[in-house]
Amino acid sequence: MNMDTHIQPIFGETPSCFAERVGFSYSSCSIQKEKKDKGQFFTPHGIAKFMGSIATPTQSTTIRILDPGCGSLVLSCALIESIATTNNCLREVILDVYDTDTCLTPLINKVANYLKEWLEYRNITLHTSLYNDDFVISNHHYLSSQDLFDSNRVRYDYIISNPPYFKLAKDDYRTQSCIDIVDGQTNIYALFMAICSRMLKDTGEMIFITPRSFASGRYFQSFRNFLFCNVSLDFVHLFSTRKDTFAKDDVLQELIISKFTTQNSDKVVVSYSNGVNDIEESSRKEYSKLEIVDTGSDDKILFIPTTDDGVNVLRLFRSWNGCMGDYGFKISTGPVVAFRTQEHIVDQHDSNTVPLYWMHNVVKMLTDHPVVRKNKGQFICITQDTKQVLLPNKNYIFLRRMSSKDDDSRLIAAPYFGNMSKDKYVGVENKLNYIYRVNGHLRRDETIGLAALLNSKLFDEYFRLFNGSINVSATELRIMPFPPIDDIRKIGNKIILNNNYSIDYINSLVERHFNIQL
Ligand SMILES: C[S@@+](CC[C@H](N)C(=O)[O-])C[C@H]1O[C@@H](n2cnc3c(N)ncnc32)[C@H](O)[C@@H]1O
Known part of the structure; x- marks a missing residue:
């Protein structure tokens, strides 16, 4: 691929801004079909920064982060920048990243080096490990209940991801390896989320941007049951327009940002913006968890009200007992x-x-x-x-x-x-x-x-x-x-x-x- 490998950070640029430039320069050299096949759409800086900002601050000296489907590392950078500026005790970051696209390797290394320098200046050491393996194939064993109690398994304080989105065939090895959480046609992003929900430490959290399709419907029912049984939804952000979220890449799916934690809270914050440009001013409201996810039913549908009207409608429908x-x-x-x-x-x-x-x-x-x-x-x-x-x-x-x-x-x-x-x-x-x-x-x-x-x-x-x-x-x-x-x-x-x-x-x-x- 004819990409610009000479791209360099500009003086004073944050690692996440550099990662965005690197990602977009790479993306502009890829053809649309290749991007679709790899499920490769890079997160704009505004969204990455927002996702990093919703991570709960920590006072730990060492943190371990996972970024599966890392692309140009924009999400890792945005998260680490946010944590480094809110945690003065932080001294060490261990970052594990996965991406199957080996053409990205020199660019990932370049961004990781710049992030390392940026952190060293703040007396924080960064250790990055890049795996060019398929994330699902390498980690599906986390889904098995035996692995849940295996203390040798690596677990993370934070997982941040914009995973690939594409449908998987029934006979795909990845579908077969996660068969217990698959109902017919699945999408690779759901497998990423399910596996990650088992890779968190007791106090860990995962922040994902994905299509909204998992929120309802028969094809994601076992997945929703698995997910909501392992982690608790804390925060969800909805974009009202599809167009400007990933406009450069023509992604027209409705996307949501969700944050899940291992701590069971009875509240969910619902946040809402038109698109990327007004994401900093997004409106937020707290709801009782039971209002947002019907945890009592097998369907575990995720409802996302963005106005008071929406909540009133939800309450009226919940008052009806018949189908x-x-x-x-x-x-x-x-x-x-x-x-x-x-x-x-x-x-x-x-x-x-x-x-x-x-x-x-x-x-x-x-x-x-x-x-x-x-x-x-x-x-x-x-x-x-x-x-x-x-x-x-x-x-x-x-x-x-x-x-x-x-x-x-x-x-x-x-x-x-x-x-x-x-x-x-x-x-x-x-x-x-x-x-x-x-x-x-x-x-x-x-x-x-x-x-x-x-x-x-x-x-x-x-x-x-x-x-x-x-x-x-x-x-x-x-x-x-x-x-x-x-x-x-x-x-x-x-x-x-x-x-x-x-x-x-x-x-x-x-x-x-x-x-x-x-
Ligand atoms: C939607 S892109 C997001 C990239 C980056 N996280 C971002 O936010 O800009 C998903 C990335 O996952 C990678 N990918 C696709 N399938 C994968 C797999 N099975 N395992 C690991 N990475 C994969 C693609 O190459 C792509 O870079």
Whole structure:
């Protein structure tokens, strides 16, 4: 790679600023695909400094730090600078770092040397050990319960990391070596976090910046159970915009910074900024731990309220004891997979075809059909093969499985009534979820009431408290609390009586009904 290995510190520059320059100079020589494959996105200095600043100060003379997936060492530098300026007793730092990218080695050594000089000037000795090994392969044994009591294992006062983010295949050696905390598709960052949660000293803490995806969802459920059983969440920071966090590298995932400790505290600080530029002025609020993580349930979903409205919404939902299943409703994913049934999807309706609903046929409170679009035939033939994927024509709620970045709301649902067509069946494409009554029919008021609630600001606010992505999974909806069935029907009836299906009316009705203002 043609990178600038002659890059030198500028007089008076902090090691973390130098590390940022080194990282960005290296990154500007890498192509996007390489960065994606290695999960290599360097942390901007502002974020690194913030992450270093949330470490709890210590008065120890010696500290041991781990930085797995260290890149150009920007996080280690920022953390050490923060600790060195708050701890006058500090005399020795032992720093262990991992990175599989061997092209980074000369740059890591350069930054480590500059950090060493910077610390020597403050009478602090630095010992750095760089491991070019895969962090998961070298350390997955920490996950085994036997290792927990092994006093020969190295443990750390601080672990700081911006680990790689990429999905791992089921048969990847790393997935297999951590199989007890993996549910289907996992992401390497979760394995880094899980292993680190077992590498801390009794008073240790770990600070990570990662995608928010681990906070909810089935794929991270065993991981969340493992993590919250080993360490306690103390602090979480959310960015409201995806764009400027890692703007240089085009990372558009929603990211969070989390700090976990081995000491069990009953409070969590939630911090919030728009992006990197205002991170120094981020707003902070303390919540009871039980409000943020539902530790009592197997799901262990992490909720991140950033306003008082969010907390009120959370409290209202927690006051409801029923889920859809408790009222006889079920949610499933549309069974028509377009590419498998391509030859049976057509544009014309005749006696042998039935309507097929796609994502674009569903808008808030309205099923719009037919809507002609290229390659999105609006009807599906009834054949021996397709009969297995067609639904009986009855009342449903269709719900989009994803929203787009431009949508104001994550949940987009429409009521569908069996009397909208005379056909025996209806087709529902795979990018839609559908809600129905098991062994029966959804009543008209239930259909309207459920669709209205899902489209309301109240439900959108709740959904955003735990899900940072544009995807809406049936699993998440299945475990979501719903108000008592009478409330659902009353809301549906009022909408029918007033013949007002507008979202403004629905929002004011729902807020009045539950005595909440958003
Ligand atoms: C998201 S980057 C972050 C770099 C640096 N920590 C920072 O904050 O700027 C993750 C780093 O992990 C390294 N990496 C990827 N897979 C790894 C693995 N299995 N073990 C150790 N390091 C890995 C990549 O080369 C990359 O430098």
